Amino acid sequence: MTLLFIVAISSLVHIGSGMPLRETKLSVFLHNFQSGPNATVAVVAGVAGKKWSFIEFGSLIVTDNPVTETSNIKSTPVGRAQGMYATAGLDGINSQVMLTLVFSNKKYDGSTLEIQGISKQFDKIRELSVISGTGKFRYARGFATFETFFVANPPNYSVVRLNVTVQYPFTWTHV
Numbered sequence: 623m624t625l626l627f628i629v630a631i632s633s634l635v636h637i638g639s640g641m642p643l644r645e646t647k648l649s650v651f652l653h654n655f656q657s658g659p660n661a662t663v664a665v666v667a668g669v670a671g672k673k674w675s676f677i678e679f680g681s682l683i684v685t686d687n688p689v690t691e692t693s694n695i696k697s698t699p700v701g702r703a704q705g706m707y708a709t710a711g712l713d714g715i716n717s718q719v720m721l722t723l724v725f726s727n728k729k730y731d732g733s734t735l736e737i738q739g740i741s742k743q744f745d746k747i748r749e750l751s752v753i754s755g756t757g758k759f760r761y762a763r764g765f766a767t768f769e770t771f772f773v774a775n776p777p778n779y780s781v782v783r784l785n786v787t788v789q790y791p792f793t794w795t796h797v
């Protein structure tokens with residue numbers, strides 16, 4: 623099944639004998655502007671005397687990245703990816719991510735998904751947990767993969783494909 627260009631696929635799943643869960647798969651694109659007047663990422667802190675950067679242990683990065691339906695920044699907006707990345711591996715490889723997907727599209731406007739975990743920054747595909755959500759995604763759990771889709775040269779702009787699978791209790795507000 624291809625998820626490309628499809629914002630959301632939802633289905634009902636039953637786990638054990640508990641209440642029915644709705645499963646939603648999202649495939650969206652996150653845009654990272656690293657520099658310039660419209661930068662969406664800022665390195666805000668680090669270890670004194672070291673270069674603050676995403677590959678230096680102790681660096682803290684805050685982002686507010688636009689999220690869209692396709693890899694084209696001009697495609698339909700889905701929301702924003704707002705959060706923090708802390709380079710938590712002494713070797714500068716692992717980054718601890720706390721990221722909220724703040725939806726503004728028609729279907730999920732006002733809802734959020736909470737992504738958290740270690741991102742192995744140099745892996746082709748990074749898998750993180752989805753630990754909860756709000757609005758339509760209350761009590762959500764699942765996982766998200768991050769895959770670098772495009773890097774500009776010079777590397778001041780990049781696009782990341784985000785595939786999210788979450789399960790959450792079905793309620794009539796979802797209909």
Ligand SMILES: *[C@@H]1O[C@H](CO)[C@@H](O)[C@H](O)[C@H]1NC(C)=O
Pocket residue numbers: 658659660
């Ligand atoms: C920054 O954003 C403004 C307003 O959206 C836009 O007019 C301008 O072209 C952008 N600048 C760059 C370098 O992307």
Ligand SMILES: *[C@@H]1O[C@H](CO)[C@@H](O)[C@H](O)[C@H]1NC(C)=O
Pocket residue numbers: 655657658776778779
């Ligand atoms: C990236 O840098 C190039 C060359 O300096 C510049 O033309 C381009 O507008 C920059 N892109 C962004 C998104 O800042």
